[in-house]
Amino acid sequence: MEIYIFRVSSSKKNKRLIIFSNNQRPPLILPMASSHTHSPQDPKPLIVIHRIPSFSLTFAHRLIPSFSLFDPLAAAGDADPAAVLRSHAAEARAVLCVGPSPLGKETLDCLPSLEVVVTQCAGTDHIDLSECRRRGIAVANLGDAFSDDVADCAVGLLIDVLRKISASDRFVRAGSWPERGEFSLGVRVDSYADLQLEGKQVGIVGLGSIGSRIADRLIPFGCMISYTSRHKKPNVSYPYYRNIHDLAIKSDILILSCSLTDQTHHIVNKQVLAELGKDGVIINVGRGALINERELVKFLVEGEIGGAGLDVFEDEPNVPKELFGLDNVVLSPHQAVLTPESIKAAQDVVVANLEAFFSNKPLLTPIGWD
Amino acid sequence: MESIGVLMTNPMNSYLEQELSKRVNLFRFWKVPEPDRAQFWLRTPPPSAPSSEAPLRARTRPSSTPCRGSRSSPTSASASTRSTSEKGIRVTNTPDVLTDCVADLAIGLMIAVLRRIPECDRYVRAGLWKKGNFRLTTKFSGKRVGIIGLGRIGSAVAKRAEAFSCPIAYHSRTKKADSKYTYYPSVVELASNCDILVVACALTEETRYIVNRDVINALGPKGYLINIGRGSHVDEPELVSALVEGRLGGAGLDVFEKEPHVPEELFKLDNVVLVPHVASATEETRKDMADLVIKNLEAHFSGKHLLTPVV
Numbered sequence: 001m002e003i004y005i006f007r008v009s010s011s012k013k014n015k016r017l018i019i020f021s022n023n024q025r026p027p028l029i030l031p032m033a034s035s036h037t038h039s040p041q042d043p044k045p046l047i048v049i050h051r052i053p054s055f056s057l058t059f060a061h062r063l064i065p066s067f068s069l070f071d072p073l074a075a076a077g078d079a080d081p082a083a084v085l086r087s088h089a090a091e092a093r094a095v096l097c098v099g100p101s102p103l104g105k106e107t108l109d110c111l112p113s114l115e116v117v118v119t120q121c122a123g124t125d126h127i128d129l130s131e132c133r134r135r136g137i138a139v140a141n142l143g144d145a146f147s148d149d150v151a152d153c154a155v156g157l158l159i160d161v162l163r164k165i166s167a168s169d170r171f172v173r174a175g176s177w178p179e180r181g182e183f184s185l186g187v188r189v190d191s192y193a194d195l196q197l198e199g200k201q202v203g204i205v206g207l208g209s210i211g212s213r214i215a216d217r218l219i220p221f222g223c224m225i226s227y228t229s230r231h232k233k234p235n236v237s238y239p240y241y242r243n244i245h246d247l248a249i250k251s252d253i254l255i256l257s258c259s260l261t262d263q264t265h266h267i268v269n270k271q272v273l274a275e276l277g278k279d280g281v282i283i284n285v286g287r288g289a290l291i292n293e294r295e296l297v298k299f300l301v302e303g304e305i306g307g308a309g310l311d312v313f314e315d316e317p318n319v320p321k322e323l324f325g326l327d328n329v330v331l332s333p334h335q336a337v338l339t340p341e342s343i344k345a346a347q348d349v350v351v352a353n354l355e356a357f358f359s360n361k362p363l364l365t366p367i368g369w370d
Numbered sequence: 371m372e373s374i375g376v377l378m379t380n381p382m383n384s385y386l387e388q389e390l391s392k393r394v395n396l397f398r399f400w401k402v403p404e405p406d407r408a409q410f411w412l413r414t415p416p417p418s419a420p421s422s423e424a425p426l427r428a429r430t431r432p433s434s435t436p437c438r439g440s441r442s443s444p445t446s447a448s449a450s451t452r453s454t455s456e457k458g459i460r461v462t463n464t465p466d467v468l469t470d471c472v473a474d475l476a477i478g479l480m481i482a483v484l485r486r487i488p489e490c491d492r493y494v495r496a497g498l499w500k501k502g503n504f505r506l507t508t509k510f511s512g513k514r515v516g517i518i519g520l521g522r523i524g525s526a527v528a529k530r531a532e533a534f535s536c537p538i539a540y541h542s543r544t545k546k547a548d549s550k551y552t553y554y555p556s557v558v559e560l561a562s563n564c565d566i567l568v569v570a571c572a573l574t575e576e577t578r579y580i581v582n583r584d585v586i587n588a589l590g591p592k593g594y595l596i597n598i599g600r601g602s603h604v605d606e607p608e609l610v611s612a613l614v615e616g617r618l619g620g621a622g623l624d625v626f627e628k629e630p631h632v633p634e635e636l637f638k639l640d641n642v643v644l645v646p647h648v649a650s651a652t653e654e655t656r657k658d659m660a661d662l663v664i665k666n667l668e669a670h671f672s673g674k675h676l677l678t679p680v681v
Contacts, residue, residue, distance in 0.1 A: 148511040152534065156481030156510075163478050163652070165645055166488040172644040173637045177630035181381070183645075188652045189474040217533045221474060317499040324495045331494040332487060333504040339485075341509040 044068040045358045048085065048092045050107060055099035057120075059347045063096075067354065085110040094357060096120065096350065097127060104128045108135060116363070118353045120346060122146045122337050124367060125260040125287060133369050140353040143365030144209045145345040146337040151213035153336035154255055154285045157309030158218075160330045161281050162187045167327040187279075187306075190222030199224045203251030205244060205267065206258025206286065207233055214255055226250060229258070244268070248275035253283065260287035270295045279306045285336045288314040297322050300329060311336045371671055386660035393664070454681055461681040462666040466522065467658040468650035472570075473526035475649045476598045479622030480515075480531075480566055482643045483594055484508040489640045508619075511535050516564030518557060518580060519571025520546055523598070527568055539564055542571070557581070561588035566596060573600035583608045586618055594620045598649045601627035610635050613642060624649045 049057050049071040063069060070092070076084040085107070092111055097103050097119045108114065108131055117132060118140045132139050160166050163186040171183050190199045199222040204211045207227040215225045215238065226239040228247045233240070241247040244267055248254055254276055258264050268282065268291040276282065282305065284291055293314040299305040300323065307328035313319050316334055323329050337346075352364050376394040378387065390396045402410050454461050482488055485507045493504055515531045517524045520540040528538045528551060539552035541560040546553070554560040557580055561567050567589050571577050581595065581604040589595060595618065597604055606627045612618040613636065620641035626632050629647055636642050650659065666677050 148535075149509055152481055152510045153485060153487075156478065156485050156487050159474060159478030160482060160487050163475055163648065165475075165478050165482050165643060166491040168645045168648055169482075169488040169643050170492075172632055172646050175634075175637075177632065177646045181630070183648055183651065185656060186648065186652045188471060188654045190470055220530045220533045221477075222470065317503075319494050319499065330487060330491050332490040333494050333499040335485075335490055335504045335507060338504065338506050339509040340506050343506070 045094070046070060046089065046092045047354060048072065048089050048095045048111065049098060050095050050101055050103055051098035052101040055101055057096070057098050059350075062347060062351055063354070067358075082106060082110050094118065094354060096354070100126045102126045105131050108132070108137070116140065116353075116357050118350055118357075120350050122150065122346075123259055123287060129367070138357075138363060139367050140349075140357075140363045140365050141367050142346045142349050145349045146342050147209040147213050149339050149342040150210045150257070150285050150336040151217055153311055153332070154210075154214045154257065154283055154309075155217050157283050157285070157311065157330050157332065158253060158255070158281070159189060161283070161307040161309045161328065162189050164327065166330050170327075200253060201226065201251045202253045202255060203227065203241070203247040204238075205229075205247065205254065205256045205290075206264075207236065207238070208257070208259075210285070211255070211257040212236075214257060223253075230263075244272055245275055248272045248280075251276065252279065253281045255283040256286040256290045258286055258290065260289055265289050266292045268292065268296070270299075273299045273305055276305060278304060281305075281307045281309070283309045285311045288312040288316060293320065300326055371668070374671055376667065383656045383660050385657055386663060389660060389664055390667075394667070459681070460670060460676060460679060462663075462676050462678050463680050464659040464662045465678055467662055468655050469522045469526050471652055471655040472523050472598055472649040473530055475624060475645070476523075476527045476568055476570070476596055477530045477534075479596050479598070479624065479643055479645070480513075480568075480594070481510050483596070483620045483622040483641070484510045484513070484566075486640065488643050512537075513565040514539065514563065516540065516554075516560040516567045517551075518542075518560065518567065518569050518603075519577075519599070520549060520551070521570065521572070524568070524570035527570055536566075543576075557585050558588045561585045561593065564589075565592065566594045568596045569599040569603045571599055571603070573602055578602050579605045581605065581609070583612075586612045589618060591616055592619050594618075594622070596622045598624045601625040601629060606633060613639055 044067050047063065047067045047069055049069055051057065051071070051073060053073065057071070060069060070089050072081040072085040072089065075088065089111065091113050093113055093115045095103070095111065095114060095117045097117055100121050100123070103117065103126060105128060108128070114135070114137050116138045117127060119127060119142070122142055124139065124141055127139060129139060164183070168183045171177065177183070188200070202218055202223045202225050204215060204225060204227040207215065207229050211227065215227070218225060226241060226247060228241045228244050241250065254268070256268065258267075266289065270292065273282075273295060282291070282296070291314075296305075296308065297320045300308060309330045309332070311332040312334050319331060323331060349365055356363055371393050372395065374394045375397060376390060377397045377399060378390065379399045381387070381398075381400055387396070387398075399407075399410070490504060493499060511534045513536055515528070515536045515538050517527055517538065517540040520528070520542050524540060528540070531538060539554060539560055540549070541554050541557050554563065567581070567585070569581060571580070579602065581597070583605065586595070586608055595604070595609070609618070609621065610633045613621060622643045624645050625647055632644055636644060650656065662678060669676050
């Protein structure tokens, strides 16, 4: 993992942002808007780097050749970043939102010329979308860049929970195999023995670019797919359910791959868990708050649900300790998107969106307002 | 069939044990005290109904040997088919019923190893997430999958991996005329041209140690080995040293040479996933396998054709 240290150096003429990396690369030196207004002599368009301290821009080197970057957090030092933003970047037309940094009304208020927010994160729940929409600010997400990896992770968690891969790996590493003999049996991915005519019923919540990739991957395993989403998808033959309750009743496995909105917050509640039932398995690669975590923990501890594979949690990086002793859960530290291939693909999309915007072309991956 | 003596060599599946004991006179070899085991084989069969204390060598000689040793082809590792054939002993196995289960686990191991899911799970349970984010993992979709043995299980693995946009290649004794996948006449060539090598062939004299040092080196530090065949398909000491020295990217292993003993050097490695021979270990599949064992026995003793004969 690369670590970046930001330092602002100011000479009389120029203020520079210097980025040191632990990767033994020479430090990057970024020219920064040095006066109250963006220098009209600098032909490069200005991009505001919006981030929280725990996240940093790891691919500045790809943007510097074409853009002038302004990082208010690095520039502010002890000063108020909002004031710095207001005074230094009032004319900025574009914001690059790093990681899951919350972007709300207060930041938008500092940027009266803003036209586009480009996010470097798979979800958009950290951005106040309705406020962006109201102000006519376009938002670009990452499109499909992360979708394959998230779908792979969902299938990996599903097989792991059913076939007890992590739990039996723990068993072998603890040296228990010679002592205790055969490990407890798992559950088939595709079908119940007494119900061989039909494969396992997998219900997907949110059949977008991730959900549809999960479905494609599970078909050759013999799983039967159905889904719920805001609207029935045209050209999709999987059975559609209007609401998550009907889907949960029908499903052996419920996979959450929708985005987190006011409508989907705690979409999996006590009732849904009860509908999924004692043998039901839940996989979450969306956002932690899609599930009422307290209820899920209770169901798991009491054996009222079969198992869970969770890549996301309500209060990351805090994971309910009650889960640590359970063999029927697989816990993953929000890493569904974290492969070098996906990160490179995501950077490509960010750069391409910014280049498109400043050459007056349509954004590659604008989010649709509906 | 109550008078027929059936020897069960080791505890397999409680359902099978229970169903057999309802139907036949079942001898549980593992319940014979250690000192008596050598004698066990030599005792003379009792004149009429054998009791569990007076086993078998048998009123009927072991005439049908149900075996889950052979997963993908009609040669069995656990029953020496050549000698059984010479003695006129029939051998059956349980093909097909476990194909899907084994293929599911193979894909599960691939994702588990590349995306480091068990390591992730350990990381979270150990409370390490609070101290920092997990490292990057390796993408699975699109990786080149090479399969040794394109039988039932190999084909089922291929079908699943294709849904992850993985290009498929294979090695087997002969090129399959009806296969669209790329064929390599040698395992080293296959290993040089894939990212993930899966062992899905039967264990025979020809395939023992089919994954040797040369193959492991051809697979290389960015390559992954998945073994859902038999432990003896792989030169285990070579595999362990390649993993320890970083000459191989990682491994997902369901089988080992000296089960239940697993080389302890592997316990410390994060790039391996170790599961205790569970490729067919699901409630449903073990029941299907047990039912097939019983049907084969019933067929044999009622003079009918065996359902799934090996010899």
